[in-house]
Amino acid sequence: MSSARTYNSIVLVKQVPDTKNITGDVMKDDGTVNRSALPAVFNPEDLNALEMALQVKEQYGGQVTVMTMGPPQAAEVLRESLYRGADQVILISDRKFAGADTLATSYTLTRAVEKLGDYDFIFCGRQAIDGDTAQVGPQTAEKLGIPQITYAETLVNLEGDEIVVERALPLGKELVKCSLPCLLTVVTTANQPRPASARKRIQYKLAATPLEYQSLLKKWPEFETQETLDAYLEARDMKLPLWSAADLDADEDKLGLGGSPTKVYKVNFVVLETTESKEVPADQEGIAALLEELIQEYIVG
Amino acid sequence: MTNQTNSRDVWVFIEQEEGIIADVSLELLAKAQELAETLGSQVCGLLCGYQLGDLAETVIHNGADRVLWADHPELKMYRTLPYARVATELLQERQPYIFLVGATAMGRDLAPRVASATRAGLTADCTDLQIGDYTSKKDKQDYKDLLYQIRPAFGGNIIATIINPTMHPQMATVREGVMRREEPDLTRQGTVEKIKPTFDESDLVLEILSRETRESEVNLKDSPIIVSGGGGVGSEANFELVRELAHVLGGEVGASRAAVDAGYISREHQVGQTGTTVRPRLYIAAGISGAVQHRAGMDESAKIIAINTDPNAPIFEIAHYKIIGDLSEVIPMMIRALREKAK
Numbered sequence: 001m002s003s004a005r006t007y008n009s010i011v012l013v014k015q016v017p018d019t020k021n022i023t024g025d026v027m028k029d030d031g032t033v034n035r036s037a038l039p040a041v042f043n044p045e046d047l048n049a050l051e052m053a054l055q056v057k058e059q060y061g062g063q064v065t066v067m068t069m070g071p072p073q074a075a076e077v078l079r080e081s082l083y084r085g086a087d088q089v090i091l092i093s094d095r096k097f098a099g100a101d102t103l104a105t106s107y108t109l110t111r112a113v114e115k116l117g118d119y120d121f122i123f124c125g126r127q128a129i130d131g132d133t134a135q136v137g138p139q140t141a142e143k144l145g146i147p148q149i150t151y152a153e154t155l156v157n158l159e160g161d162e163i164v165v166e167r168a169l170p171l172g173k174e175l176v177k178c179s180l181p182c183l184l185t186v187v188t189t190a191n192q193p194r195p196a197s198a199r200k201r202i203q204y205k206l207a208a209t210p211l212e213y214q215s216l217l218k219k220w221p222e223f224e225t226q227e228t229l230d231a232y233l234e235a236r237d238m239k240l241p242l243w244s245a246a247d248l249d250a251d252e253d254k255l256g257l258g259g260s261p262t263k264v265y266k267v268n269f270v271v272l273e274t275t276e277s278k279e280v281p282a283d284q285e286g287i288a289a290l291l292e293e294l295i296q297e298y299i300v301g
Numbered sequence: 302m303t304n305q306t307n308s309r310d311v312w313v314f315i316e317q318e319e320g321i322i323a324d325v326s327l328e329l330l331a332k333a334q335e336l337a338e339t340l341g342s343q344v345c346g347l348l349c350g351y352q353l354g355d356l357a358e359t360v361i362h363n364g365a366d367r368v369l370w371a372d373h374p375e376l377k378m379y380r381t382l383p384y385a386r387v388a389t390e391l392l393q394e395r396q397p398y399i400f401l402v403g404a405t406a407m408g409r410d411l412a413p414r415v416a417s418a419t420r421a422g423l424t425a426d427c428t429d430l431q432i433g434d435y436t437s438k439k440d441k442q443d444y445k446d447l448l449y450q451i452r453p454a455f456g457g458n459i460i461a462t463i464i465n466p467t468m469h470p471q472m473a474t475v476r477e478g479v480m481r482r483e484e485p486d487l488t489r490q491g492t493v494e495k496i497k498p499t500f501d502e503s504d505l506v507l508e509i510l511s512r513e514t515r516e517s518e519v520n521l522k523d524s525p526i527i528v529s530g531g532g533g534v535g536s537e538a539n540f541e542l543v544r545e546l547a548h549v550l551g552g553e554v555g556a557s558r559a560a561v562d563a564g565y566i567s568r569e570h571q572v573g574q575t576g577t578t579v580r581p582r583l584y585i586a587a588g589i590s591g592a593v594q595h596r597a598g599m600d601e602s603a604k605i606i607a608i609n610t611d612p613n614a615p616i617f618e619i620a621h622y623k624i625i626g627d628l629s630e631v632i633p634m635m636i637r638a639l640r641e642k643a644k
Contacts, residue, residue, distance in 0.1 A: 138381075148410070277621055
């Protein structure tokens, strides 16, 4: 432990619809998703990514910055990040980002990472549960011109500008050495994400981005105007930064739906093709008869 | 990367480790042949490695008309950057129409990197690929013969058809087992073009210190009988019943995503859109509700038995035999009946 080197991390997180609880009206006519119709959660593997960043910070020092691109309500995952120990959070939000596919998303995130600058690590979850594509991490690394280590499970060693990481492959492990800066996508088995700290939860409860002021005023009418609310939050360091397309100095042709090479051509709700089925009584006799039938048909045995 | 390409060729990334081609690449070659036939074009295999012997011939036997073979010591073991360099440069130079990659750990690492570098659209985990037309609603422009990239989305509740009208190649990844493999044709002829790639220092910043891989103990794809457990199994102890039934039947153990996420069993056993696609003679679904994501991977099974306490579980809609009951009672009855018959 000779080096006094510290490491700054950027964690890219996503608020995702909880795909376990889907209702019928989640798709819009243009084939994109009406996210407001679904309960939203912190993408699970992004919590593993945040945990890995926090552990680097605890061991070596440095800053952990969490960024998310999403609608105004995505600020919730930023507050959740603050509750867990992030030093700084940034919401990247603009109507111009709407309808982005993974390529346009990675472009937007790249612009944000470059605006922040000064990082050693970028951590992402391996994939998000809403699309399972696992594409945005590698695409962002490519645009930043830095190496990627996908399926990162353990940060084995960190010295100077060099890391050793163990990757969890479907059928084994791989140990790799790489120079920093580097982007890692983190798997669920990497760690046990810490819960929110009760103290920090109280501390950051009021933290909000300006996009939330309107709804906050309904909750706290005593502030009366957005300006007074803004001044109040600003004074307490509770105003969360919001970066729009203009802040990112982005090429607008590369943003949102227009910047996305893939388009949703059509969406079909899944219609179950019903099979003629036989109900088998759930008793010993019924089940023995079923198996006898399968044996007769040479399906079993 | 480009708005117009003259080539209509269909490229397949040939994934190999230690000279053995991944099944998914062979499956994709079969699909690519079908697509190329519709397009009136050729199938090209992109093979990267070092000292691969006559592997390029195997690629041709499995459906390629041409093989681009990048041969270099730095390509011996898969690493993102050297492989991405080779693929990106060749795609930019030759401008194929379609580029297909297996949705394996390797493919899912490589494909997005390459798609970003070429500014191509990429769709993950397609369950079907077709050729079809599209008319843009905005400017009424017609696009002929696009690649329809079809995949379930949102937990499998919808099936989306994705297209990539202008920024080609049209890239897609496909899971192993989704496409059907053809028998190799040992008389099939094709051309092999060797490529000598060059790398710069920035491509080689990552070094593999060690790699330990094991053979998969799970062979879902080729097993005639599969017994799968879902979230409804409820506990690791109950999952033992699923294993035991599979054992008694001489079958393989499968699982839904919920069971894998709950930690009852490893991900290798997962059947479904983000797992393995199977078509066994008999599929027993125990405690699986039947989300489309799961059904997409097993609904072509010859016979399906579903066991569930919920009479309205969607799995019953595709089951040939439905058993409404508690699997912790039903499975032991099945095991007992099978043991009696074996006597």
